[in-house]
Amino acid sequence: MLQTAIDPDWWRGAVIYQIYPRSFQDSNGDGIGDLLGIVQRLPYIASLGVDGIWISPFFTSPMKDFGYDVSDYCDVDPMFGSIADFDAVVDTAHRLGVKVMIDLVLSHTSDEHPWFQASRVSRDNDKSDWYVWADPKPDGTPPNNWLSIFGGSAWQWDTRREQYFLHNFLASQPDLNFHHMPVQDALLEATRFWLDRGVDGFRLDTINFYMADKELRDNPALPLDQRNSTIAPSVNPYNHQEHLHSKNQPENLEFLRKFRALLDEYPAATAVGEVGDAQRGLEIMGEYTRGDDLVHMCYAFELLEQKPLTAPRVAEVFARVDEVAADGWACWAYSNHDVQRHVSRWNLTPAALRLFTTMLMCLRGSVCLYQGEELGLAEAEVAFEDLQDPYGIEFWPEFKGRDGCRTPIVWEKSNQNGGFTTGTPWLPVSHDHLPRSAATQEDDPTAILHHYRRAIAFRHGHPALAKGSHSGVEALGDVVHFTRTYGDETIFCAFNLSDTPSEAMLPAGDWTMIGAELSSASLSADGKLHLGPWQPCLALKRT
Numbered sequence: 001m002l003q004t005a006i007d008p009d010w011w012r013g014a015v016i017y018q019i020y021p022r023s024f025q026d027s028n029g030d031g032i033g034d035l036l037g038i039v040q041r042l043p044y045i046a047s048l049g050v051d052g053i054w055i056s057p058f059f060t061s062p063m064k065d066f067g068y069d070v071s072d073y074c075d076v077d078p079m080f081g082s083i084a085d086f087d088a089v090v091d092t093a094h095r096l097g098v099k100v101m102i103d104l105v106l107s108h109t110s111d112e113h114p115w116f117q118a119s120r121v122s123r124d125n126d127k128s129d130w131y132v133w134a135d136p137k138p139d140g141t142p143p144n145n146w147l148s149i150f151g152g153s154a155w156q157w158d159t160r161r162e163q164y165f166l167h168n169f170l171a172s173q174p175d176l177n178f179h180h181m182p183v184q185d186a187l188l189e190a191t192r193f194w195l196d197r198g199v200d201g202f203r204l205d206t207i208n209f210y211m212a213d214k215e216l217r218d219n220p221a222l223p224l225d226q227r228n229s230t231i232a233p234s235v236n237p238y239n240h241q242e243h244l245h246s247k248n249q250p251e252n253l254e255f256l257r258k259f260r261a262l263l264d265e266y267p268a269a270t271a272v273g274e275v276g277d278a279q280r281g282l283e284i285m286g287e288y289t290r291g292d293d294l295v296h297m298c299y300a301f302e303l304l305e306q307k308p309l310t311a312p313r314v315a316e317v318f319a320r321v322d323e324v325a326a327d328g329w330a331c332w333a334y335s336n337h338d339v340q341r342h343v344s345r346w347n348l349t350p351a352a353l354r355l356f357t358t359m360l361m362c363l364r365g366s367v368c369l370y371q372g373e374e375l376g377l378a379e380a381e382v383a384f385e386d387l388q389d390p391y392g393i394e395f396w397p398e399f400k401g402r403d404g405c406r407t408p409i410v411w412e413k414s415n416q417n418g419g420f421t422t423g424t425p426w427l428p429v430s431h432d433h434l435p436r437s438a439a440t441q442e443d444d445p446t447a448i449l450h451h452y453r454r455a456i457a458f459r460h461g462h463p464a465l466a467k468g469s470h471s472g473v474e475a476l477g478d479v480v481h482f483t484r485t486y487g488d489e490t491i492f493c494a495f496n497l498s499d500t501p502s503e504a505m506l507p508a509g510d511w512t513m514i515g516a517e518l519s520s521a522s523l524s525a526d527g528k529l530h531l532g533p534w535q536p537c538l539a540l541k542r543t
Helices: 035-048 083-095 116-118 181-196 252-263 283-289 311-326 350-360 390-395 438-442 447-460 463-467
Strands: 014-019 053-057 072-076 101-103 153-160 163-166 201-204 270-274 297-301 366-370 474-476 479-486 489-496 503-504 512-514 530-531 536-542
Touching: 014 035, 035 053, 035 083, 035 283, 035 447, 072 083, 072 181, 083 101, 101 181, 252 270, 283 297, 283 311, 311 438, 311 474, 311 503, 350 447, 350 489, 350 536, 366 463, 438 447, 438 512, 447 474, 463 479, 463 489, 479 503, 489 503, 489 530, 530 536
Parallel strands: 014 053, 014 366, 053 101, 101 201, 201 270, 270 297
Antiparallel strands: 153 163, 474 479, 479 489, 489 536, 503 530, 512 536
16 A cells, blocks of 8 residues: 655644634533544544644643643543543544644643642752742742733742742642753653654644743833733733743743754654744744744734734734744634634624635635634623633633633534533533534535635645745735745735725736635726725736
8 A cells, every 4th residue: 555655844834723622522421522522523624624633731630721730741631531532533533634733731730740749848859840939038028020821920839848939820830940951851751652642743832931030030011002912911910011031031942942853753743832922922933933943833922812903914913924033934823712702803794704714824824723713603702600711700800711712612503502512511502603503504505614614725725825935915905915926836815804895906927816716806807906895816827
């Protein structure tokens, strides 16, 4: 039998589908999605035409931050199933031609992890330096002014050691000490464990938080006009600091080189890093993805922002990318498990949603889709008494947390739980979502689900869109336009990001209009492109 050649560059321009396992599909009626539920729905995912899946954490955890607080890096939490169930996910996905990436949370663990339980016992045991510990100031207060994203000081007092430990997130999520080499070695071994089980890559949570300043210097204040609530809600004092010393340390690059060297031992293994920084996100993305010895790709938060994604904003973002990350590789997303769904965030009409989807598939970089966005799901309303997210509970009602984007996926509308579970779901299923179920949309050729499939297929059908370079991204009024080039193929892309007609001009050359299946504009007799509201123009030139 002929062996299919492995493309080590498969990730460049790939479309990756994010699964939040708690809310994807429940296979055993306990109200929580699980790994066998993913197995059940993998044919649906493959039918979208995506290249791979990214599964949010399913490791052993007390679930205080729903799996992002790991207590065992090398096992599956029983609520999600077993190692054998994970193997079934990998085997099934690979048979369907889908790669499997998993979410590695390396910057911190749960306080129930055996490493931390040993570390807190004393200051002189073999795990004593595995976390970031510090003495109090003479007056007993924390060692510096660093703040937690989840509110309050980033330092928690521990009575056993009579020291503070660092936590950039919940107090139950102590930060590992990456300056201590045995920590790095242990995390690389945990990574190897999953590579040996057949995973194709990793999403690296909070990749720029791994290292903290060894000297624990105070962060400076951030001027009011520079504050940006992309990473934390505006009501959170975390936005009042420039996080100069608590993250983004240059020593992190050396660890990332070690991580990449490990991945390079496995054919086509890849990684995408999450860069959490409201001021320097694109710059850090460029630093971390430059060359071939760091991370393959990273995503920042520019397309996950609350502010509307206008044509000038798209041009501004990509001008900055060209300035600080031209030699790197971005991964773009409109939605994920941490932000309000983009249909609601930008108040998109069905026509606008189609246009934004088409544009995402034409941008230079790889793409992450968040489960349910292909169904056009809006943010769900979750009552305070039903909230599970500690972030939302802390800052309610000005910030309602992340539960509204994490409610279970609706597969069919014949029952109140949308086919997600036969039990009581961990978060209520939104009844507003039921008419948008996957089964309902499968039977409707005009549904957004089919537009996603067409847009993904269009990207895959044109190497210039997946792997090509781009010209400068420019805005002319409400129209953003650019060209993508790969080999002998050049594609002109223009998008009218408004609900009023606009015009554009094709560059000089022999162009053929393409993308009719995506409602692309046609060339008028006067040589101008007349773009209707929320309409793209896509044209091909061969050289």
